[in-house]
Amino acid sequence: MSTTTARPARPAAQSRQRPPWVRAMRTTLWTNALPGLWFWGIALVPVGVATFAIDRVGEVELSIVQFVRYGAMWFPFSLAIVIAAMLLPVHVAHGITRRDFSVGSLAAGVLAGAGHAFVLTVLLELERLLYEAKGWPHVAGLDQDLDLAAGFLPTLGMLVPTFVGGQISGLLVGIAYYRFGGLRGTVALLLTLAPIYLVASAFAVGLWDSGLDLAPAASAALVVVGLVGGATAYHLIARRVPIRAVRS
Amino acid sequence: MSGYPVAARDLTVRFGATTALDGATFDLPAGGLHGLLGRNGSGKTTLLSTLAGLRTPSSGSVLVDGVDPFENARVMGGTGLVRESGDLLSDASVRSNLRLLGDIRSTWHADRADELVDLFRLDRRKAVSALSRGQRSALGAVVGLASRAPLTILDEVYLGMDAPTRQLFYDLLLADVIEHPRTVILSSHLIGEIEHLLERVVILHAGRVLLSDEVDALRAKGVTLTGAASAVAAAVDGLTVVATRDLGATRQVTVFDDLDDARLARARSAGVDLGAVPLQDLFIHLTGEESR
Numbered sequence: 001m002s003t004t005t006a007r008p009a010r011p012a013a014q015s016r017q018r019p020p021w022v023r024a025m026r027t028t029l030w031t032n033a034l035p036g037l038w039f040w041g042i043a044l045v046p047v048g049v050a051t052f053a054i055d056r057v058g059e060v061e062l063s064i065v066q067f068v069r070y071g072a073m074w075f076p077f078s079l080a081i082v083i084a085a086m087l088l089p090v091h092v093a094h095g096i097t098r099r100d101f102s103v104g105s106l107a108a109g110v111l112a113g114a115g116h117a118f119v120l121t122v123l124l125e126l127e128r129l130l131y132e133a134k135g136w137p138h139v140a141g142l143d144q145d146l147d148l149a150a151g152f153l154p155t156l157g158m159l160v161p162t163f164v165g166g167q168i169s170g171l172l173v174g175i176a177y178y179r180f181g182g183l184r185g186t187v188a189l190l191l192t193l194a195p196i197y198l199v200a201s202a203f204a205v206g207l208w209d210s211g212l213d214l215a216p217a218a219s220a221a222l223v224v225v226g227l228v229g230g231a232t233a234y235h236l237i238a239r240r241v242p243i244r245a246v247r248s
Numbered sequence: 249m250s251g252y253p254v255a256a257r258d259l260t261v262r263f264g265a266t267t268a269l270d271g272a273t274f275d276l277p278a279g280g281l282h283g284l285l286g287r288n289g290s291g292k293t294t295l296l297s298t299l300a301g302l303r304t305p306s307s308g309s310v311l312v313d314g315v316d317p318f319e320n321a322r323v324m325g326g327t328g329l330v331r332e333s334g335d336l337l338s339d340a341s342v343r344s345n346l347r348l349l350g351d352i353r354s355t356w357h358a359d360r361a362d363e364l365v366d367l368f369r370l371d372r373r374k375a376v377s378a379l380s381r382g383q384r385s386a387l388g389a390v391v392g393l394a395s396r397a398p399l400t401i402l403d404e405v406y407l408g409m410d411a412p413t414r415q416l417f418y419d420l421l422l423a424d425v426i427e428h429p430r431t432v433i434l435s436s437h438l439i440g441e442i443e444h445l446l447e448r449v450v451i452l453h454a455g456r457v458l459l460s461d462e463v464d465a466l467r468a469k470g471v472t473l474t475g476a477a478s479a480v481a482a483a484v485d486g487l488t489v490v491a492t493r494d495l496g497a498t499r500q501v502t503v504f505d506d507l508d509d510a511r512l513a514r515a516r517s518a519g520v521d522l523g524a525v526p527l528q529d530l531f532i533h534l535t536g537e538e539s540r
Contacts, residue, residue: 017354020321027351086337092302093335094352095325095397239319243302245293245331 020096024104025111027091028083032076032112039075040119043068047123060134062141063148065120065127069159072116073166077196080109080170084238085178092243102238106231109167117159125152145203158203161223165199168230175234179241191233198226251431252326252399253278254299256457258308261294267455268294271308274450274460276433278313281425281445283463284435285527286452287535292435293331295452296401299433300329312399325354328397330405334388336376342387343372346394353395361394367416381408389417393424401433414438418445443527453535467524470504471512475520483515490533491526502529 017023051064083105091101128148131138140146148155172192177185185192202214202222214222254276261269269291276282286292297303298310301317301324310317317323329335336345342365350358365372368386376384385408392402402421406414422445425432436442443449443463451459459466470490473480477499484501491502502525512522 020325020354023352027348090335090337090348091352092324093300093329093331094349094395095327095354096352097301097319097321097324099319100321240304242304243297245335 020100021104021107024091024096024101025107026104028087028105029108029111031083031087032079032108035079036076036112036116039071043071044123055134060131060136062137062139063124063127063131065123066140066146066148068123069120069146072120073163073196076112076116076163077166077170077173079112080105080167081174081177083108084171084174084234088175088178088238088241089243093245098239098241099235102235105171106168106234109171110164113164113167114160117156117163120159121152121156124148124155145200161199161227162196162203165195165223165226165230168227168234169193169196172230172234172237175237175241179237195226195230198222198229202226250398250429251279252313252323253311254399254431254433255311256295256299256308257311259295259298259305259310260307261291261298261303262306269298269305270455272452272455272457273308274457276431276448276450278431279429280447281422281432281434283439283442283446283449284433284452285437285439285449285531286435287437289454290452290535291455292452293403294455296329296331296403296433296435299399300324300327300401302329323399326398327401328353328355328392328395328399329401329403330388330392330395331403334384334391336387336391338377339375341373341375342370342379345376345387346372346390349391349395353397355396355398357394357396360396361390364390364393364420367420368413382410382413383408385409386413386417389420393420396424396428396430399431399433401435403435404437406436406438414441418442421445439528439531440526446527449527451531451534458534463527466527466530469506470502470525470530471507472500472502472523472525472529473515473520474498474500474523475515475518479515479518479520483511483518483520491529502526502533504530504533 047064047068051060054060087105088098088101092098128138138148140148169192172195173185173189176188176192180188199222202219256272256274259269259272260267272291272295284292284296298305299312299317301319304318312323312327315323317327337348346358346361346365350356368390370379370383370387370390376387379387385405388405392400392405406417409417418441421432434442434445446463448462449466450457473483475498477494477497480499480501484503487503487505487507489501490504493500504525515522
């Protein structure tokens, strides 16, 4: 049998396409984006209802939007687990290297974390404007780590690393479960959740109930160690992981 | 000839105490359709996964287009391994999965994928997990064909397909490889259905390569004799018989041995018909002999 003739199947189109890590970043970012939009759509309803209801039955004494903060960190965290555990094998099985997927998903995690932080900061600012117009005190109250009087950029500067830490932890948790299995993946949670706790500790008031606040340099060091260390660990675990068949 | 050549050298892959591949060595030239045959658990999927860069060897090496495929962006981007239903997101729709592949694969042909989805009558709105076994296999075939990767590997992609769908798949595969030359490795149990497609075949058994040769050369090493049972028995006396079938007084025997011209002439004069060796007979003989 002969199969010569006609057009070759070399990937000539490859050069005019985006680099593989950019393709991986786009697909993982898209996986984050749609549920992310749903999250904000759903989260804003109870915020609006709660603000209206409290104003009706009592006095609004603190920020309601602030309570979205943990959801905005842990929901994308759970998406990042799915991305590492489910999208990695699909991407590698279809020709993206683990290295490119790792870089692409980390880049998408940074963008998604920054995006959620930006949305929350804007919402806090809008809430502040509303509270000022209504004469309500715009304070965090229960959550002492969040200083709502700090202004837009300092708040954004605190939320971005926190949310990016959530993304990196999610990717780490997902890849650890995929590579090491259920039992060892669960044991590894002590390490894979480290980025989120290190970054959160950097901004904590009265660290671990010690009453001590960290110096700015120590906070910065915790953020760098949490984010860079977590990203490096994710990359190292992902880069040689065997890819099992995806079952339908 | 386009496509990637493939080579394995003393390739061994172990999973704990289990040796899935044991010193496999073979070459497949660039271009054409090649077969990887082996019984269940012979190491076919492990071998194909290693060729696609999905795992590393325990020892030995694989070369795809002259280089180690593991984490090689060029080679992995040009290699498409389809395992059963195509390594897709099971809870996402057929349409979403095909869109995802368009985003991931540099060699993806979306128009061709659309044509193939119609030909295989797949519902684009259905989740992959909601498809029947045969439909999932057909989707795997769509993925393999529309990827048009220089090294396309189809690992038992026909599972669950009915006979007309399998024939459609073979016809489409052959036409596509002729129009867009590339290296295709087809792993299958249904040897009789695919042997006419293949240029070269590698037979694996218990992780070892039993045989690696061109199909035409293998066929030339043997012959099938059909005729009166007594005449056939006399003609094959002392030769390596790999299969025997009796139908009343008529016997068909497949011989894998050197038959000199004089013996062939005597067989013809005794009314025995001579034909090509079915690859399946040879496969059953070789793998059965090794099992004993």
